[in-house]
Amino acid sequence: MTPPLFLFPELPADVAVGSLLTLGGDEGRHAARVKRMTVGEILLVGDGRGRVVEGRVQQVGTDEVVVSVLEVRVHPAASPRLVVVQALPKGERAELAVEVMTELGVDEIVPWSASRSIVQWHGARGEKALERWRSTAREAAKQSRRSFVPAVSALAGTSAVAARIQGAAALVLHEEAGVSIASVDLPADGDVLLVVGPEGGISSDELAAFTGAGANAVRLGPEVLRTSTAGAAALSALSLRLNRW
Structure with a gap:
């Protein structure tokens, strides 16, 4: 079984094989109290940015574990990056979308306030929702043993999404598109930006704004998927085409 992964953003730059590393804070408490890690x-x-240490537990305290470093791995960032602009789903489906996309290898998630999104983020409620997305991404990265935690950007409006499309290989999922996601050209580097609309669909004005900025409308297949699962399905298709899997 793959060893559990704990996130330690402050992982020292000079960590080396044979050195001792103290994992404290929330992750240290989780390792000691919840996972009940034992000596040996x-x-x-991992630091969530590509560096991962494999180590053996030397000591377990109340709120921390001390680890002897066995190996230090540095993983390169994926290229091209997979960025998903996700229209705000309702209820628990939002966290489900973030969780599954993280497990499938998304590099960045951009929450999008689409005109037909039932849920809208405002003020303190929006800040809490954004933090839930980020927390969900961190936990899903740990669960899937990812060396990189995907970034969850600030809430974007349609004009901001259109600006992100410029300079990227952008694909807008649309059930009436005549082009399959399996047939579009993909770049060797840069960003592949995927736009996933809300349950009510992308409006004609939004589609015009995105295609006008350079995006291509594509379809996944004959089925109509929920907004919370469409991104995951598209990521799977793109990962196969980009030889990530």
Whole structure:
């Protein structure tokens, strides 16, 4: 079984094989109290930005574990990056979308306030919702043993999404598109930006804004998917085409 992964953004730059690493804070408490790590067990500690340490537990305290470093791995960032602009789903489907896309390898998630989104983020409620997305991405990255935690950007409006499309290989999922996602050309580097609309669909004005900025409308297949699952399905198709899997 793959050892559990704990996130430690402050992973020292000079960490090396044979050195001792103290995992404290929330992750240290989680390792000691929830995972109940014991002396001699193997675990992974990552900074969420590509560096992962494999180590053996040397000591367990109340709120921390001390690890002897066995190996230091540096993983390169994926290229091209997979960026998903996700229209705000309703209820628990929002966290489901973030969780599954993270497990499938998304590099960045951009929450989008589409005109037909039932849910809208405002003020403190929006800040809490954004933090839930970020927390969900962190936990899903740990669960899937990812060396990179995907960025969850600030809420974007349609004009901001159109600006992101410029300079990217942008694809807008649309059930009436005549082009399959399996047939579009993909770049070797840069960003592949995927736009996933809300349950009510992307409006004609939004589609015009995105295609006018350079995006291509594409379809996944004959089925109409929920906004919370369409991004995951598209990521799977793109990952196969980009030889990520």
